Amino acid sequence: MRHIAKYFFYSYSDCPKPNLSEDQKLVRLNWCLARRHWTVDQWKHVLFTDEMHCSEHDHKKVWFVRTAAMKNDPKFRTKTKSHGGFCVSVWGGVSAEGLTELFISGDDSDRWNRLDYIKIIRNYARPMLDEHDLTLQQDNAPIHNAEDTLHAFDLMGIDLMRWPPYSPDLNLIENLWGIIKGKLPAVLYQTRDEFIEAIRAAWASISPEII
Secondary structure: OHHHHOOOOOOOOOOOOOOOOHHHHHHHHHHHHHOOOOOHHHHOOEEEEEEEEEEOOOOOOOOOOOOHHHOOOHHHOOOOOOOOOOEEEEEEEEEOOEEOOOEEOOOOOOOOOHHHHHHHHHHHHHHHHHHHOOEEEOOOOHHHHOHHHHHHHHHHOOOEOOOOOOOHHHOOHHHHHHHHHHHOOOOOOOOHHHHHHHHHHHHHOOOOOOO
């Protein structure tokens, strides 16, 4: 490998790429072109939102520097759980005005439906939307675009940003999810509440400079 590197060939991981149809590519392109001259102030009036699944074992891998003789030393081992650890569903939002409060699932097996989602937006997004006159951004998940959901948004007077298909890379909250997972301590949590508190603490530590 060192010999190959002399000729400037290196090893890289593959780059994931959405499998887009021609129509989806065109919609995505036109969406971007329509906003290519948006000012920073215009983007400041968008509340970016999304959900993520956060597992107890999503934290960064821990690396130890040690000699071969220390390979099996217990202090260089990380513990795991037979059931895989806690896993929660999290919803959050971010804008230039700051962060929304997080909504976290009540149980590891929770799967939200459209009625759950409407309640989340009403209780956790709408206060910031109304106070700062923001536009709501969401992706095209089925519960986001269900007829009941869109009707509820109309009744609440929520201004919704049309979103192109297969475009998670355009949602800046994806960067925050990565930061949150990177901030979680690489430990085994004794209770689900303890794990949730660690997530909330990581979210609260996001500074205005990062946003």
